[in-house]
Amino acid sequence: MSEGTHKPSPFYHKRTLRKTREECEHVREKFLQMSSLEVSEEVRQYLKTPTFDNWQWEDAEIMVLLQVMYTDLDFISTFNIEPDVLQQFLYEVYRRYNNIPFHNFKHCFCVTQMMYGLIWLTDLRSKIDSIDLLIMLTSAVCHDLDHTGYNNAYQINARTELALRYNDISPLENHHCAVAFEILEKTESNIFRNLPTEQYKRIREGIIKCILATDMSRHTDILNKFKAILPVFDFGNKDHRDVLMMIMIKVSDISNEARPMDVAEPWLDCLLQEFFNQSDMEKLEGLPVTPFMDRDKVTKPSSQTGFIRFVLFPLFIELANLFPCLEQHIIDPVRKALDYYTEMEKALEREKQNRALNETTVKTSTSKEPDANLEAKPASL
Numbered sequence: 219m220s221e222g223t224h225k226p227s228p229f230y231h232k233r234t235l236r237k238t239r240e241e242c243e244h245v246r247e248k249f250l251q252m253s254s255l256e257v258s259e260e261v262r263q264y265l266k267t268p269t270f271d272n273w274q275w276e277d278a279e280i281m282v283l284l285q286v287m288y289t290d291l292d293f294i295s296t297f298n299i300e301p302d303v304l305q306q307f308l309y310e311v312y313r314r315y316n317n318i319p320f321h322n323f324k325h326c327f328c329v330t331q332m333m334y335g336l337i338w339l340t341d342l343r344s345k346i347d348s349i350d351l352l353i354m355l356t357s358a359v360c361h362d363l364d365h366t367g368y369n370n371a372y373q374i375n376a377r378t379e380l381a382l383r384y385n386d387i388s389p390l391e392n393h394h395c396a397v398a399f400e401i402l403e404k405t406e407s408n409i410f411r412n413l414p415t416e417q418y419k420r421i422r423e424g425i426i427k428c429i430l431a432t433d434m435s436r437h438t439d440i441l442n443k444f445k446a447i448l449p450v451f452d453f454g455n456k457d458h459r460d461v462l463m464m465i466m467i468k469v470s471d472i473s474n475e476a477r478p479m480d481v482a483e484p485w486l487d488c489l490l491q492e493f494f495n496q497s498d499m500e501k502l503e504g505l506p507v508t509p510f511m512d513r514d515k516v517t518k519p520s521s522q523t524g525f526i527r528f529v530l531f532p533l534f535i536e537l538a539n540l541f542p543c544l545e546q547h548i549i550d551p552v553r554k555a556l557d558y559y560t561e562m563e564k565a566l567e568r569e570k571q572n573r574a575l576n577e578t579t580v581k582t583s584t585s586k587e588p589d590a591n592l593e594a595k596p597a598s599l
């Protein structure tokens with residue numbers, strides 16, 4: 219579309235994404251009923267592992283599980299968080315994740331659950347202050363609030379309200395963060411309301427840093443910073459801790475392939491569904507089409523093999539350099555996923571070649587048909 223005529227409504231995508239009031243109220247009631255029930259020790263332990271299967275749990279149960287994380291990391295007692303305020307916070311968070319294929323409340327849960335698992339697996343409680351752990355967990359909970367299913371490239375190219383508001387600088391991540399603090403501005407959902415101003419300031423600064431770090435356009439920059447400090451890493455150094463916190467939210471954010479195959483693969487289907495929705499919209503609106511989202515070019519294996527080789531491994535390996543115990547939990551499963559998608563890629567390639575071969579055979583045989591007819595004609599002709 220030409221300049222000037224292209225004017226997508228900034229609220230174009232907002233009509234159908236939002237959860238309805240009825241849906242929210244229904245989940246809230248269930249959550250409140252369930253939250254008084256005791257979660258078993260078996261589930262509490264399972265919740266600390268990257269093998270946790272999110273697909274077995276409905277949204278109200280997921281809210282209870284998030285509550286368990288705050289409780290079992292002792293945040294309730296350490297930061298004097300009232301149970302009803304935590305419940306209201308979690309409800310507001312649930313309400314403000316949209317009904318979209320990938321960046322939804324279940325993604326929020328998975329990222330938070332991975333962060334929670336990493337905290338336990340690395341015994342991080344013995345290495346850094348609780349306040350940093352609180353920042354990490356809460357950042358994970360809030361990191362994609364009100365995601366519309368269209369990435370930053372789209373926001374910028376379509377000149378959406380978010381891109382305008384944030385001057386094309388990480389529009390989504392800035393928005394997720396702003397929504398988080400909108401929730402925290404309300405007294406009834408401010409889980410930090412009993413903290414002294416200085417602590418609140420530190421938490422706010424930390425959450426902003428962590429959420430903004432999830433913009434993948436900053437990936438290489440953040441990873442290089444981490445690599446540079448790794449040989450002299452010091453848990454007592456605030457600058458080092460800040461980079462580690464950013465790395466850990468990044469790892470958690472893109473960690474689906476570190477999960478068992480039957481948990482991870484449906485997530486890829488959801489991601490591709492969201493990618494394809496975006497590229498369809500880009501085509502419809504005459505915007506540049508994001509190549510890795512184009513349904514005419516991308517397959518499941520082609521999407522994953524490159525992502526695993528060039529994004530996941532380089533990132534996960536560095537975190538495992540600091541915490542060698544993570545190798546078996548996040549590197550080994552990703553290696554398996556790479557094998558799985560490499561095989562799938564080969565199978566698809568074979569299928570494509572066979573199809574091409576069949577088409578050539580059909581073409582050759584049909585192009586021979588007139589000759590055959592001719593041959594069948596009487597010699598006198």
Ligand SMILES: Nc1nc2c(ncn2[C@@H]2O[C@H](COP(=O)(O)O)[C@@H](O)[C@H]2O)c(=O)[nH]1
Nearest residue numbers: 362432434471472473474475489521522525
């Ligand atoms: N091809 C794949 N891309 C992935 C996968 N997991 C994540 N991603 C990409 O990274 C960003 C993560 O940031 P978020 O804050 O938006 O969640 C996501 O949007 C994808 O573009 C994956 O398994 N394969």
Ligand SMILES: [Zn+2]
Nearest residue numbers: 329361362471
């Ligand atoms: Zn995310």
